[in-house]
Amino acid sequence: QDAKHSFKMATGWPGGPLMDIGAKAFAERVDQMSDGRIKIQVFPGGTLGNALKVTETVKNGVAEMGHTWMGYDWGRDTTTVLFGGYAGSFDSERMLHWLYQAGGVDLQRQYRDEVFGVVSMPLFIRTAEVFLHSRKPVRTLEDMKGLKLRTAGSWLDMAKDLGAAPVTTAGGDVFPMLERGAIDATEWGTLWEDIAPGFHKVAKYLIIPGVHQPVAPFDLVINKDAWAKLSDKDKTLIETAARLTTFDSWLRIGEEDAKALDVYRKAGNEVIELAPEVQYRTREIADAWADKQAETNPWFAKVLASQRDFERRWANATQYRNVKVRATATQ
């Protein structure tokens, strides 16, 4: 009764951690857990279909599976931003708890099914990103004024409210623009992931934390027909493999980020922490944005309500979970 399966998986990634400890790690784990019965062949972004439209590629059956970031689909529906993470999200630890313990996974499955016609579950999670690789030091709201920062997605809207002058460009133009100063700063990925593109070699200042993206859960999407062909046991196997891969990615990124900070310091970068006023202000802007979306979008309202309930429940978590230690003790 244990049928063999062979799936194509489209991704949005050319390579890097998302590929190696995300899509590929998942494929290997499924292979291993199924004793080689379920084979998943992973394709780099842009080869099977458009790298930003993996959901469509999977829904249409060009690939049976896909690994994507739900936020890419915000043009279809802004609720995707709540699952993909945005400036109003909680941190990665809380996000994992919301997803796996407070109903997030179920909401995600239901939402993706109803609105996009695919089966969906979390796969891979990012911790807070680097806020900016910048040619100018950025600390305060004053510093943000008129800052030409390159970004994409819904954060463009909110960055304007912070006083910045956000720029949209093609991915290929970002490096030359930053190198020559056509833009002041750009965001990209986490500390670890940003070593490879090398923005830090042409932009001296590394601005943290990523208030625009405190967390980014990624999304495994599966074609409904392909999913229906799996036995219940295999469905559970896929779900377990995805969850394990997600936790592993979280652990790995946590440790690699810590190491990466040293790489930047050794490369001569100056690491700057955003002033609290910028961090608070960003969250306010994001909350206002989310409230506005919720007014007209029932799905957005439903998911937002669930996330806010969770956050209220966890309001005192820092007090009972984190012991205060003098900063000097860890230096």
Place this chain on the structure above:
Amino acid sequence: MTMLALYMFPLLFSLLLLGVPVAFSMLATATVFGWIVFDTALVFQLVEKVEDVASNFVLAAVTLFVFMGCMLERAGIAEQLFEAVHVWTRRMPGGLALGTVVMCIIFAASTGVIGATETVVGLLAIPVMLKHRYDKPLICGTICAGGSLGTIIPPSVVVVVMGPLANVSVGDLLVGMVFPGLIMAGFYVAYIYLLCRIRPDAGPVVPAEEDTMTVAEKLRITAFALVPPLFMIVTVLGSLMLGLAAPTEAAAIGAAGSVLLAAFYGRLSWATLNGAVMKTLQVTAMIMTILLAGSMMTGVFIGAGGVTLAQELVDKAQLGPWGLLALVLGLTFLAGFFLDWISIVLIMIPLFTPLIVAAGFDAVWFCILFLVMIQTSYLTPPMAPAIFYLRGIAPPEITTGHMYRGVLPFIGLQVLTLIIVLVFPQTVLWLPSKLLGFN
């Protein structure tokens, strides 16, 4: 399933040989094999490719550079510019071809998109070289090879894709390719000069007794014909270097500049402008339809197991470090025949960089070798995008035979560059270590 990808090529090559347009040959191959792999879902894949290629912002540089070339050509500015170059280089063997290579370097430094440099310089330089009876194969070789510098002299779109895939800094690659690019351009210059020395009819010089123009006269012609266009070109390059504009935007500034320049010379008419616009459409539609069909075919090739095939080949071969490097570069060369650049990079780099690095080679150095290799492939007949683009802009008296013959010596020079980079990795690695970072 794995072998299926291989069967695509007999079909493709048969259609091409029959004379079916390149884009339609690729479209047909993609559809036949895509049907086998994806069944009815194929149509969605093709639709996504249409959207993908049509939404690619950096391709705007091709359109803009082609327009700049057409505008300068229609307004007679291109001819006058190269005539002014000729005034100074008429006594130098192959002077116009040398001027063309210099022009290619300048345009290569202003754009990083494949095809942009070649089409703009080709539109400018071919008519004048023909008029002065330059050897047709030499004209073709100069344009195709000079144009291919566009991706190896920074900026370069290919490298931006390549960096994250190979887990190396885009900056290291962009700076690392400067010397290999200049070495290659240097070879072109030396070759053209020597060829025209040995075979004076290849790039004829004006005999001394006919060169009666005084220096004052030459200066006057230069001031009128050469300085304004050069000023415009420098503005384009400058806007990029000074950080005013992104590479794509610099191309737009150049396009606008060409219209202003035509107005400056009093040659801006509706007929000229509309002529340039319509000619631009023809050339860009031709180039991009090939890109689109190529991307469709690549998608099917990958879906049919082409990647697995390459991987199995390397796994089975069990080679030492240099053998592995040779095999990977050989596969790259072959892939360059029928797949688009970006896809080659997307497939080959993540697949083979780890193996190459494990064999003890430097990743940045490997990436540059890889880049030179696809560039050579891009120039090598019968499936040579460089030649397709040239076909699209060259007058009919230049035949495909001229092109095939013309690119051969330049292919040799690229291989020579490849060998130099192979033997002296410092040509790649030295400059980034000096230029980048904050220490």
Place this chain on the structure above:
Amino acid sequence: MQSFVRFVDRLTGCVGFVGAWLVAPLILSACYEVFSRYILGSPTIWAYETGYMFTGANFLLGMAFAMRENAHIRVDVLYLRFSPRTKAIVNALSYALIVVPIGSWLAFALYKHGLSAYLTRETSGQSAWNPVVWPFRLSFFVAFAMLVLQALSELAKCLLLLRQTEPEERAHGVLPSAAGRQGSH
């Protein structure tokens, strides 16, 4: 058949003209973005998206025009040696077996692709401007529909030529553009 050919050729010319002139707003929007970002210190929210849209629509709408002008290039090593009749046969087959069927299939799919974007009011999600995508997708459909029409027109030209030039008199035939020239001129 003659009037169909004339009509389609003219229609292709009109669509091509519109597509071709998209290069003007492409240039202007990119230049304005530089001016706005550098001089005014405030980048536009739309220049990136109009940039790729004008570029994409420009070349797509030009595909049929390039076909009319015989500008889609071929590997012509053998082709140049073919007789006009053989050329016409090769072309007729490539239109009838490749461009018309695949093009129609794609045009139909692109129509549905555009329609679903129109019905769901899908937006691009690529910038703060975030425009609806159906107008851009409409150009995909128009482009491929025109490509099919133009291929039918070229097919008709080939058939006319084949009827005119019987094998024995082919050396004397006056050839329409469809079968004759190489390259883009």
